[in-house]
Amino acid sequence: MYRLGIDVGGTNTDAVLIDEALNVIAEIKHPTTNDIYDGILGAIESILEISKIDPKKIHLAMLGTTQCTNAIVERKNLEPIGLLRIGAPATLGVPPLVDWAEDISKVAISSEVIGGGFEYDGKELAAFDTDHATRFFKNLKGKVNSIAISCAFSSIRDEHEKEAARLCKEIMGDDVQISISSEIGSMGLIERENATVLNASLYKVAQKFTTGFSKSLAEHGITEAKVYISQNDGTLMTMAYAQKYPILTIACGPTNSIRGASYLGHLKEAIVIDVGGTTTDIGVIQGGFPRESGVAVTIGGVRTNFRMPDVLSIGLGGGSIVRQKSDGTISIGPDSVGYEITQKALVFGGDTLTTTDIAVKLGMCAIGNPELLNAIDIAFAQRAMSEIQKMIENGIDSMKLSNEDADVILVGGGSIIVPKNLSGTKSVLKPNYFGTANAIGSAISKISGTFEKLIDYEKCPRDTAIESAKKEAIQMAVLSGAIESSVEIIDVEDVPLAYYPGNTNRVKIKAAGDLKI
Known part of the structure; x- marks a missing residue:
């Protein structure tokens, strides 16, 4: 029995085969094509x-x-x-999509703010305006196939959102x-609403890549495989889940690399540097999984607050263009030859x-024809490498939480450009199969379940609440396809919310386990 892991990057589409003992038996890198399915088929x-x-x-x-x-x-393809926002009159001062660029705000052909929503303590702001919601859905019937629904403080109480969803199905069809x-999303109406709009606009994209992947597999005789999609917390989700929550695939590439690096480097606490052809992603392994960002994340100019990995991206890759400026200084990137590196780089006979x-x-790697680089002055090369x-x-310093030296794992095909002596590190490891760590991370990933809820510890003692939340998270992982005996708690978080009544805390538990075959 084998696992096939594929990760589509901007420069290469990587693929690996892994056996039952999770040993890599084959790896390849195939150029990513304009139509990514050609690249997947080729891989x-x-x-x-x-x-x-x-x-x-x-x-x-x-x-x-x-x-x-x-x-x-x-x-494209949104x-x-x-x-529909439920929150009048309290939220009328900030209209939906207020800070969106015009070229993407057009994705919402109609938006309304209606009565309803809740206070921060769960009290009802106003009754749900059923009549207004009914008119809104009737006006959109036959015009759109996707609806986003947000509500003031729905992370505390979601009854109005669920009522709106039920009404939408009743009027617009199943x-x-x-x-x-x-x-x-989490706390913060505008950021949560933004993430919901993006998710709603991506449903056809998700349908295309899920069905397209299944078709690609079938065309090559892979008909016995269960198919999963990588999500951005370093775990997997089913095809149906990916079609419902496509936004969770955003940034799954860096998280796959982080998971793959942790597995290959046998480290559960480290900084991962993933160098591709165009960019370098720097992330952090905590307990074997990617560290989650604690701040709002901007995607394509849209501010959101849904779950995202804490990753720093810089314009440095194996194809980054090196230039000497008129003042003698050297610039690296951010522009890159990308997937055309084998045609454009000097070492391959190109002119860039x-x-x-x-x-x-500098003798750091042996690829191409080194004799084509004779015209490069060694002192210039050393100055460029210093940059x-x-x-x-x-980048490493930016991702640290303390001034202590950290273990570093280098992965990605472009990591051949990174020197092994880096200040601020206690070890720099480049493991076997470093070039396809992203595909390996996809192939060895587990299936997860996450439980999140606001709990008042005055009404439910902390120990009782945490234990109950752990059981919920484990059950969610099992329902997603995990082997129950293999499920373990990988993250426990409870954060006091000072502005809430009583001793209210945001409790978040994540569990993950091995896939059922």
Whole structure:
């Protein structure tokens, strides 16, 4: 029995095959194409060709993809939606999509703010305005297939959102796609609402990549595999879950790399530096999983507050262009030759000086034809490498929570440009299979369940509340497809909320376990 892991990056589509003992038996890198399915098909074909295994022996297939991120950033393939906010009169001062750029705000063809919602302590602001909601949904019937619903303080009470969703189905039909904010974001109406709108607009993108991946597998005889999609907390979700919550695939690439680095480096606490062809992503492993961001995250110019990994991206990659300025200083990137590196880099016979050329010139790696670099002055190459090192070291310092030296794991095909002596580190490890850590992270990932709720410890003692929340999280992981005996609690968080009545805390528990075969 084998696992197939695929991760689609901006430069390469990586694929790995892993056996029952989680040993890597084959890995490949295939250029990412404009139509990513050509790249996925090519990756599957190549991995089967070099491994010589029977496709029917692949029982698990995992995909990490950047399509949702690309759709938002490029403003392409986003589905028109309707937005209903429940929160009048209290939230009328800040209209929906108030800070969105015009080119993406057009995704909402209609938005309304109606009566309803709750106070911070759970008291009702106003009764749910059923008549207004009914008119809104009737006006949109036949015009859109996706609806976003938000409500003031729905993270405390979600009754009005659920009532609106029920009414929407009743009026617009069972086929309408509904995203409700209490299931997507956390505290903060505007950021939670923004995330919900993005999720609603991505449903066709999600349908395309989930069905497309299944079709790609079937075309190569992989018909016995359960299919999963990588999500951005370093775990997996089912196809149906990915279609309902496509926004959770955003930033799954860096999290796959972090999970893969943790597995390959046998470290559960470290900084991971994932260098691709265009950018470097720096993240942190905590307990074997990616550290989660604690601040609002901007995606394609839209401010959101849904779950995201804490990752720093810098414009440095294996294809980054190296230039000497008129004042003699050297600049690195942020522009890159990307997937065209094998045609444009000097070491491959091209005419563009890249960071990979610098690494080859300094003897850090052996690829291409080093003789093509004879014209590069060694002193210039050393100065360029000093700039590269400075960019990496600054990134490491930015991700640290203390001034102590940290273990660092280098992964990604572009990590050949990173020197092994980095200040602020106690060890720098580049494990075997470092180039396909993202695909490995996808293939070895577990399935998870997360329970989150606001609990007043005066009404329910802390120990009792935490224990009950752990059981809920474990049960959610099992329902998602985890083997119950393998499920473990991987994160426990309870945060006091000073502005709430009593001793209210936000309790969040995450559990993860091995996949059922």
